[in-house]
Amino acid sequence: MSSPPAVEISALVKRYSGRTVVAGLDLTAPAGQVTAVLGPNGAGKTTTIECCEGLRVPDGGTVRVLGLDPQRDAGALRPRVGVMLQDGGLPTSVRPLEMLRHLASMYATPLDVGPLAERLGITSFARTTVRRLSGGQRQRLALAAAIIGRPELVFLDEPSAGMDPQSRHAVWDLIRELRSEGVSIVLTTHLMDEAEDLADAVVIVDGGTVIARGSVRELTSSVDDATLRFSAGPDLDTASLADALAAGGPHDPGTEHRIQHEGDGDFTVSGPISPATVAALAGWCAVHDILVNRLSIGRRTLEDVFLDLTGRSLR
């Protein structure tokens, strides 16, 4: 018997007082995998997840979680699905282990609180009330709360927000371990390295719809294979440089280099990068008396793809 996808969303629509937040979104999160949902603020990520958690009722489309309807089958789904909310959802006057024990009492066969707390370093702040925990400590407690009931599927809304690097790696290790035990994980994140490290599948959401999907490798190797990064002075005539690069080497006609100033004199060149491109760049810089103090060539990162797709302007 093949298990249904962990999450299957088709044509989801959600409006808040007339404003469309999710506009016909399709998304499938395969069972037993880590699916990362990326998107700028206001893209509709959290609303989509909340429809899956049964917290919001869709205005259109269908949502299936473990093959069930989050509204109609809520009673059957709740023990099988773990949730970590973006803002924690923890009462402020409670102590961590007390909260975990309380949540554990809602399930027939929960995890043991002790080992889980030990594992996430919660024991070290067990006597502190939630009110006085740091952001990272709260996040670790919220993650423990999400998995105390041995869920088959976990929704993690920005799981490592506000965490120090040690906590973040502890959380990532735990997520990998959950996956190896067959747990399906759907997480939203702003951290590209988090998605690159963890995700089997990445879904990029913007404007309430999915604008790209695939594995990290598929997404980063799709259009332009490589990116050239270099660092020079900020006053650089990118149009003139682009002409020089276009004249510089043999490449397919019709392909152009795009040069982007990332700020602080850091530039990225995307497009066909060949040895001739590097030579043309160095030559142009020599002519203009510009010293390149760093130059590297690499695959596009997920962040490059993300920014190309969703735009670089602040919103």
Added chain:
Amino acid sequence: MTAAPPPVVQTSAPALRRVLAQAGFETKMILRNGEQLLITLILPVFVLVGLTRSSVIEIGTAGATRIDFFAPGVIALAVMSTSFTSQAIATAFDRRNGVLRLLATTPLGRGGLLAGKVLGVLAVEVVQVVVIGAVALGLGWHPVATGAAVAVVGILLGTAAFTALALLLAGTLRAEGVLALANLVLVLLAVAGGIVVPASRLPGALAHLALLLPSGALGECLRGALMHGTLPIASVIVLVAWTAAFAWGAGRLFRWL
């Protein structure tokens, strides 16, 4: 985790266990919170001792001793502080902090959460009645012996009305707004709502108006029960009507997210 769970489908704990766990959790939260204890226990005891041991408020007690006259109203005040002020504030902050959302995704669910809250309120009220009752008995209180069961009915009716109002506020207003409003309303109703000082002793139009307030009705019910062993039917109707109105409003307007 380290001991991998067998590939079974997780199920919920039995519904009763979930609700009782939540009720115990809520009760602990209230009894542990200093500010909540202040308004739910210390304030009523203070009012009780103040009213019976001093004559700051000159009032005709219709032949009853001051303690017999005031103790039922102070118990009513305590019920109001727990089921209304304390519950409104706690729920409003739980809503703001996402606690309601998180618990709604666990096997407890929204229905279990509500049931747990109501049972938690009742549990705190038991503690209040025991403490205030003990202090009152120490001060020479002689309640009507047959009134206890009748008083329980009155307390349940009042709790229903005030808890519904608490949820209506907590589910619609900002947490800071609820904090201010719930305390203000408590003070206003305590002073002029016919709860400790009966409506008939209030000046002017208040004497009639306060009888129609849930505070006045609860006060009348407990005085009726503990001084005469009966519930005044008009006050029962007032409480039932407020409960219906507040519950209808809360059911329609409560925002979980």
